[in-house]
Amino acid sequence: MENKEVVIDIQDVDISRNGDKVITSANLQIFKGDFVGVVGPNGGGKTTLIKTILGLIPRQKGTIKLFNHPIDSFKDWRRIAYVSQESNNFDKDFPLTVRELVGLGRINRSNLGKGLKSEDWKRVDELLKFMSISDLANKRIGQLSGGQKQRVFVAKAMVRDPEILFLDEPISGVDPETQERFYMKLSDLNTKTRVTILDVSHDLSAVFCRMGRVVCVNREVNVADINDEEKFSDVLKKAYGEHFRFVFHEHMCEGLFEND
Amino acid sequence: MIDPLKLLGYRFFQNALIGGSIAALVCALIGLFIILRKESMIGDGIAHISFGGIALGLFMGINPLITALLASVVGVLLINFLRKRGIAQSDSAIAVMLSLGFSIGLILISLVGGFNVELFSYLFGSILTISQFDLMIILGLGIITLFLIIVFYKELLSITFDEEASKLMGIPVNMLESGLNILIAVTIVLSIKVVGMILVVALLVLPGLTALQLNKGFRITSMISVIVGVTSVIIGIFVSALFNIATSGVIIFTLTAFFLSAAIYRHFE
Numbered sequence: 001m002e003n004k005e006v007v008i009d010i011q012d013v014d015i016s017r018n019g020d021k022v023i024t025s026a027n028l029q030i031f032k033g034d035f036v037g038v039v040g041p042n043g044g045g046k047t048t049l050i051k052t053i054l055g056l057i058p059r060q061k062g063t064i065k066l067f068n069h070p071i072d073s074f075k076d077w078r079r080i081a082y083v084s085q086e087s088n089n090f091d092k093d094f095p096l097t098v099r100e101l102v103g104l105g106r107i108n109r110s111n112l113g114k115g116l117k118s119e120d121w122k123r124v125d126e127l128l129k130f131m132s133i134s135d136l137a138n139k140r141i142g143q144l145s146g147g148q149k150q151r152v153f154v155a156k157a158m159v160r161d162p163e164i165l166f167l168d169e170p171i172s173g174v175d176p177e178t179q180e181r182f183y184m185k186l187s188d189l190n191t192k193t194r195v196t197i198l199d200v201s202h203d204l205s206a207v208f209c210r211m212g213r214v215v216c217v218n219r220e221v222n223v224a225d226i227n228d229e230e231k232f233s234d235v236l237k238k239a240y241g242e243h244f245r246f247v248f249h250e251h252m253c254e255g256l257f258e259n260d
Numbered sequence: 261m262i263d264p265l266k267l268l269g270y271r272f273f274q275n276a277l278i279g280g281s282i283a284a285l286v287c288a289l290i291g292l293f294i295i296l297r298k299e300s301m302i303g304d305g306i307a308h309i310s311f312g313g314i315a316l317g318l319f320m321g322i323n324p325l326i327t328a329l330l331a332s333v334v335g336v337l338l339i340n341f342l343r344k345r346g347i348a349q350s351d352s353a354i355a356v357m358l359s360l361g362f363s364i365g366l367i368l369i370s371l372v373g374g375f376n377v378e379l380f381s382y383l384f385g386s387i388l389t390i391s392q393f394d395l396m397i398i399l400g401l402g403i404i405t406l407f408l409i410i411v412f413y414k415e416l417l418s419i420t421f422d423e424e425a426s427k428l429m430g431i432p433v434n435m436l437e438s439g440l441n442i443l444i445a446v447t448i449v450l451s452i453k454v455v456g457m458i459l460v461v462a463l464l465v466l467p468g469l470t471a472l473q474l475n476k477g478f479r480i481t482s483m484i485s486v487i488v489g490v491t492s493v494i495i496g497i498f499v500s501a502l503f504n505i506a507t508s509g510v511i512i513f514t515l516t517a518f519f520l521s522a523a524i525y526r527h528f529e
Binding site for chain 2: 054056075077078080081082084086087090091093094095096097099100101103104105107108109112113115116138140160
């Protein structure tokens with residue numbers, strides 16, 4: 001078997017919130033360069049799992065390691081970027097331009113109290129270009145559409161040049177065409193930069209067509225490779241119930257790929 | 261009427277312009293963070309806590325700005341303590357400390373024989389009568405505060421915009437929040453002589469609020485905020501000296517005029 005580098009290692013993790021068990025005995029390994037869809041029913045614990053991996057929510061049992069380093073003493077946050085579900089809920093009058101916001105993504109422990117350098121701004125401009133939002137650089141973030149905002153937040157995350165990108169439902173409430181374009185960009189990022197992506201999503205066809213692995217979360221955590229159709233269906237059933245059917249058909253991904 | 265140019269030759273007037281401009285500059289910058297963090301109440305709270313400190317200074321015969329600074333910083337730390345321990349929520353914690361500071365002030369004032377002219381100068385400001393020592397305090401505190409805001413401006417902006425994301429970027433959010441609150445306390449104390457503790461929150465909030473009406477990015481908004489704050493203070497000092505009217509009143513009136521003009525401009529834009 002190919003010897004892949006493990007970037008996220010979760011062993012026997014239990015998570016409770018307000019006394020209720022949200023996730024029990026989770027085991028999960030994510031490898032460098034993986035493009036993983038995190039799916040499951042509402043309230044199943046997807047966001048809780050992501051936030052626990054990031055150390056934002058305490059766990060009751062088990063170990064979590066990022067880059068083989070226990071999360072409790074992990075300090076190398078420059079290697080991680082996260083776009084939360086709540087990113088979009090900012091004050092619409094907040095006085096930040098797109099370029100200023102993406103620039104904030106360059107802050108890390110080594111440049112605290114120091115101004116951003118010209119190479120930081122160069123990287124900001126490269127990311128704006130890559131996400132096709134250069135024309136929005138001087139626009140206020142409150143004036144953007146839903147799809148534009150999400151590309152800006154992904155640019156802010158990616159400008160850190162992270163090794164793992166966590167996305168928590170980054171395109172909820174956005175029209176299908178924008179969603180499609182967004183996933184094209186993510187695939188592109190994953191292919192070109194080998195960044196590991198964990199994307200919490202409700203869009204199973206996007207997960208099936210774009211990503212390599214799926215993590216199904218509904219109190220328990222199950223993993224399958226997308227290519228393994230039987231296992232894929234099996235873990236979806238475990239998350240969504242025995243009667244759940246995900247119908248594969250040949251043309252399903254055509255629309256998603258036609259602009260590649 | 262006094263010749264405005266002649267006024268510039270007087271030491272007291274130069275002191276007023278320098279002290280007032282520094283206070284306005286710092287207030288305009290830090291006030292923007294206060295507005296964006298939706299914490300205007302903390303400005304009012306600290307101003308009232310400082311009243312206890314001023315009274316303590318008058319009671320003990322120490323420069324009241326020094327005791328006001330100590331009381332404000334202790335007050336801010338106690339507000340943080342109450343919040344972090346979950347003993348009281350943000351606004352309740354401020355309300356508790358505000359009342360405590362003000363009540364201590366009232367007790368001490370009554371012990372030293374009630375309200376006098378000097379106390380009124382702290383309540384309503386008296387920038388035209390600041391001493392050389394007061395000016396040194398304002399300048400010293402102002403330069404330190406300004407330096408720290410400029411050095412940590414991108415981190416302060418980041419924690420103001422998104423605290424959770426900032427934590428995951430390795431920014432020491434709790435330390436910076438406590439630091440910002442201490443800077444707010446320092447800023448309020450250095451502004452007391454300019455507009456007085458009762459109106460200081462207006463000097464903190466109105467410049468930023470005016471700048472925000474113009475829908476610009478953070479850099480330009482900060483610059484507009486500073487220009488509005490400093491211009492208002494300079495206008496206030498000149499007008500009050502020329503027409504012998506209360507400086508703090510003219511400053512806040514000018515700030516309000518700027519704010520209303522910007523709000524009307526935004527409405528019809």
